[in-house]
Amino acid sequence: MAEPEKGHVNDGRRWQGRPDPNPNPPRTRIRREQSHPPQSHQHREKSQRCLRRPMKSERSSNVPQPLPDIIVAGKYRLLNRIGNGSFGELYRAEGLKYGEQVAIKLERASVKYPMLPREAKIYGILRGGVGIPHVRHYATEGVHNVMVMDLLGPTLEDLLNCCSRTFSMKTTLMLADQILTRVEYLHRKCFIHRDIKPENFLMGLGRHRTQVFMIDFGLAKKFYSLRSQQHIGYTENRDLVGTARYASARAHYAEQGRRDDLESVGYLLLYFQRGRLPWQGIRAQSQVQKYERIAESKANLPLQTLCSGMPIEFYLYLKYCRNLPFYQKPDYVYLHQLFKVLFRNQMMLYDFQYDWVTLQRESKALCDKQKDEKVREKQTNGDRDRTRHGDQQRDSNVHRNGYRTENKDGEQARSSNRNQNTNRDNGLEQTVKSNKNRDRNKERGKGRHEEDKPPKKERRACSCSYHRHKKHHRGRQLELQAERRRHHPEQPEESHRVPPCL
CATH class of the missing domain: 3.30.200.20 (Phosphorylase Kinase; domain 1)
Structure with a gap:
C-alpha cells in the first residue's frame, strides 16, 4: 500500500486536506513517495490549495476568535x-x-x-x-x-436592511430631527464627531426604543478650547479621518469642523432615502486612489444633480453646509426648521411610528392571522373527522336487509338525553316562575315603602338659607302664573301643520 502524500493524512477512504503533524518527512520517505504513479493536474492543484498556509486576513475572518x-x-x-x-x-x-x-x-x-x-x-x-x-x-x-x-438596540444600517434598503420620508425626517439634535449637543460640548455614519447611530431598548443614540467617539476631536478661547486652525493637505462614503468634500484634504459633521448628516439622509450614494462602487488599484476618486466625485457633482427628485429642503441644507465658513457657528435652528416645515407641509404626524415598527406590527398581524387559520383548519378537520366517525357508526347499525337494528346502548343514550331535556325544561319553568314571584314581591315592597312615606306636603323642609330662598322663589313663580291666567286666559294652541291644499 502506498504511503500518503507529504503533509496529508490518509483516513482509509480518500485524501483529506488536513496538514500532517510531521510535514517534513525524512529523506527515505520522500524517495518512496517519488515512486508513486504520476497524479493528475487537477489533483495536484487541489493538494497545493490544501497545503497553502492561509493569509492573516483569512485567518482573522474565517476562524472565530x-x-x-x-x-x-x-x-x-x-x-x-x-x-x-x-x-x-x-x-x-x-x-x-x-x-x-x-x-x-x-x-x-x-x-x-x-x-x-x-x-x-x-x-x-x-x-x-x-x-x-x-x-x-x-x-x-x-x-x-x-x-x-x-x-443598545440595532443600528440604523441594520434597520435599513430590514426595510428593503430605503426609508420613507416620514421616517427619514423623524431621524433627521434626532440626529441633528445629537450633533448639536456634541458641538455645544466643543467636540466634533468626524465619523458620522449609520453604524454609529443606534435605537434604544425598552422605554428608549424610539430614541436615537450616538456612539463611537474614538475619532472625535475638540475644536474649541475653553481655556484659551481659541478655535482650531484651518489647514490643508490633511489625510482623511472617518468613513469616505459619508465624509464631507473638504474632509478628504483639509481639517474638519462643525460644518463637515453637518454635511455628513446630509449625505446620511440622502442615503436613507435612496439606499446608496452616487460615489458608491468606485474601484481603484489602491485605497489612496479610491479616496481620490471619491473626493473628485463629491467636488464635481453639482448639488442640484445630487438632490434631484428630492424636496428642495435637502438641497438647501447641503448648500448651507458647504457655504458655511470654517470658524462660524452653524444656525441649528434654521437647519431644524427646514425639515420641520417639510414635515408639516406633507401633513405627517410625529408619532415615532418608524418603518420598522410598522413592518413589525404588520408581520405580527400576518403571523397571528396564519395561526388563526391553522387553528380554524384543525377545528374544521376535527369536526369533519367526528362527523365521518358518526356516519360510520350509524351505518354499522344498519342491517343488511335494510332496517335499523337498535342496540341497548343507543336506547339508553336516547332515553338519558330525553330525561336531560325534560329536566332542563322543568328547571327553565321554575326559573321563570321564581323570577315572576321576585318581581311581584319587589313591586309589593315598593308599594309598602311608598305607603309608609309621609305625603310630600307634610315632609319637613330644610331650614337652610338655600332652601328658604328656593321655596320663596317657587312661591313667587306660582303667584305670577296665577296672575297671568287671571288676566290672559289660555287659548288652545294652533296646529303648526299646514293644512293640505284643497
Missing part, C-alpha cells in the same frame, strides 16, 4: 461578540448578580496609541445628554482596557 476569559469589574461575564468600533471590540455581557445585559468594549492595553481611555473621557464629558449612552465602568484589567456601557 474565542471570548476573553475575564470577569469585568468582578460582576460582568462576556456572552458573545457583537461588533467592532473604530478601535477595539464590542461584546455583549450580563451581570452575575442580577442578570442585566450590558455592552463591554475591550482594547489591548499594549497598543501603541490606546484610544479607549480618551473615548471614556469624552463619554464622561457628554454624560447626561439625551441620546448619549451611560458609561457604568472604565478601568484597565489585566491586558485589556475595559469600558462597560448600556446595551
Whole structure:
C-alpha cells in the first residue's frame, strides 16, 4: 500500500486536506513517495490549495476568535461578540448578580496609541445628554482596557436592511430631527464627531426604543478650547479621518469642523432615502486612489444633480453646509426648521411610528392571522373527522336487509338525553316562575315603602338659607302664573301643520 502524500493524512477512504503533524518527512520517505504513479493536474492543484498556509486576513475572518476569559469589574461575564468600533471590540455581557445585559468594549492595553481611555473621557464629558449612552465602568484589567456601557438596540444600517434598503420620508425626517439634535449637543460640548455614519447611530431598548443614540467617539476631536478661547486652525493637505462614503468634500484634504459633521448628516439622509450614494462602487488599484476618486466625485457633482427628485429642503441644507465658513457657528435652528416645515407641509404626524415598527406590527398581524387559520383548519378537520366517525357508526347499525337494528346502548343514550331535556325544561319553568314571584314581591315592597312615606306636603323642609330662598322663589313663580291666567286666559294652541291644499 502506498504511503500518503507529504503533509496529508490518509483516513482509509480518500485524501483529506488536513496538514500532517510531521510535514517534513525524512529523506527515505520522500524517495518512496517519488515512486508513486504520476497524479493528475487537477489533483495536484487541489493538494497545493490544501497545503497553502492561509493569509492573516483569512485567518482573522474565517476562524472565530474565542471570548476573553475575564470577569469585568468582578460582576460582568462576556456572552458573545457583537461588533467592532473604530478601535477595539464590542461584546455583549450580563451581570452575575442580577442578570442585566450590558455592552463591554475591550482594547489591548499594549497598543501603541490606546484610544479607549480618551473615548471614556469624552463619554464622561457628554454624560447626561439625551441620546448619549451611560458609561457604568472604565478601568484597565489585566491586558485589556475595559469600558462597560448600556446595551443598545440595532443600528440604523441594520434597520435599513430590514426595510428593503430605503426609508420613507416620514421616517427619514423623524431621524433627521434626532440626529441633528445629537450633533448639536456634541458641538455645544466643543467636540466634533468626524465619523458620522449609520453604524454609529443606534435605537434604544425598552422605554428608549424610539430614541436615537450616538456612539463611537474614538475619532472625535475638540475644536474649541475653553481655556484659551481659541478655535482650531484651518489647514490643508490633511489625510482623511472617518468613513469616505459619508465624509464631507473638504474632509478628504483639509481639517474638519462643525460644518463637515453637518454635511455628513446630509449625505446620511440622502442615503436613507435612496439606499446608496452616487460615489458608491468606485474601484481603484489602491485605497489612496479610491479616496481620490471619491473626493473628485463629491467636488464635481453639482448639488442640484445630487438632490434631484428630492424636496428642495435637502438641497438647501447641503448648500448651507458647504457655504458655511470654517470658524462660524452653524444656525441649528434654521437647519431644524427646514425639515420641520417639510414635515408639516406633507401633513405627517410625529408619532415615532418608524418603518420598522410598522413592518413589525404588520408581520405580527400576518403571523397571528396564519395561526388563526391553522387553528380554524384543525377545528374544521376535527369536526369533519367526528362527523365521518358518526356516519360510520350509524351505518354499522344498519342491517343488511335494510332496517335499523337498535342496540341497548343507543336506547339508553336516547332515553338519558330525553330525561336531560325534560329536566332542563322543568328547571327553565321554575326559573321563570321564581323570577315572576321576585318581581311581584319587589313591586309589593315598593308599594309598602311608598305607603309608609309621609305625603310630600307634610315632609319637613330644610331650614337652610338655600332652601328658604328656593321655596320663596317657587312661591313667587306660582303667584305670577296665577296672575297671568287671571288676566290672559289660555287659548288652545294652533296646529303648526299646514293644512293640505284643497
